[in-house]
Amino acid sequence: MSDTHDDHGHSHGHHHSGSELSEVELRVRALESLLTEKGYLDPAALDEIIDVYENRIGPRNGARVVARAWTDPDYKSRLLEDATAAIADLGYTGRQGEHMVVRENTPEVHNMVVCTLCSCYPWPVLGLPPVWYKSAPYRSRAVIDPRGVLGEFGVTLGAGVEVRVWDSTSEMRYLVLPLRPEGTEGWSADQLADIVTRDSMIGTGIVAAPSGAKS
């Protein structure tokens, strides 16, 4: 509990003064102490939860799912048919990923995921969401101006590409299967997983062709 200064880099258009942040910190500490004293909390359980989400679950999981789908056509079919089961085959299950849906990008269709009402996100495959995903600019504009938002991520789509935005209003959780870049023929699943980005699985990025690849 040592971070007392405001180094958030939060990007939603407001500032935290140092005293405001301290106020929040004090509330959190007081609440945790109270709940621990009353016996509701096991401090070791809290440390375990934090370790899971800070160090063990993250977008590398999703990247392995994508790489497997790129290299194994049978797996890809199962992934698109029953994503929850196919993702569980790789060991990724549970909280905020109980009901998974995978949508495939093609040269004609680009998929993009948002939660306009809160911050729903597929934790077992992507970890906890980044601040921008939970922020008002993304949540408000992804549905009305997806191409403008994509432009802010440096993604420009041709007019011939259909954009499909998936608003996560229920407990279904969405993962985008991005396009496999040219120049990766013959790569192993491990090599491919290394180039799959988090944003490409949300649909706000594309997986770039490796540098030096023939085009």
Place this chain on the structure above:
Amino acid sequence: MNGAQDMGGMQCMGPVEAEANEPVFHGAWERRVLAVTLAMGAFGRWNIDMARFSREDTPAADYLRRSYYETWLYGLEKLLVEKDFVGRDEIEAALKGGHAERTAEPALTAKTVLPVLAKGSSARVDKEVTPRFATGDRVRVWNRHPTGHTRAPRYVRGHTGVIDRDHGVFIFPDSHARDGNQNPQHLYSVRFAATELWGPEAAASDKVYVDLWDDYLERLEAAP
């Protein structure tokens, strides 16, 4: 509730600013808020829809000003008081350095964290319910403005879409948030043309897919 959380389609929020190499948490207190929220949720005295409503049921200006984990913190405080874990007076006393007696045992221990997280909590209900709609049906989203929790965003209400897929039978969030009543019913992925939602300036090819429950939908004539 027509609150600040229902922001799909607003245009006054500024550009999306992604932080390069963003850490999972921005400060130790965010870690604690996440962990305490999950550990207290494990008691099962509230469900996910009640938790969402506790966060959105707040003055709009506060909702927009607060960071994500601040919103979680204030929502958690409300739930803890409502569900009789602690009194407001106890929270205030703790803020002044007061202490409390041990009266309970944890729901979640270090050993049970991994299995509990890996299992999750299914919102699917194993019950036969007749779907009112089939894939390809044209539907209109109801024009209702409930003051409690709801998952039909304002930007689709009154608009026409097509049933793209039936996800099966799921807990209905509106009643679940109110009193825990699951009111199980079919959940559909509904496809809307961007031009239906946003007018002729939207790209003619683009679509928005929204997951909507049976109760939110009204039937229109079959697609030609």
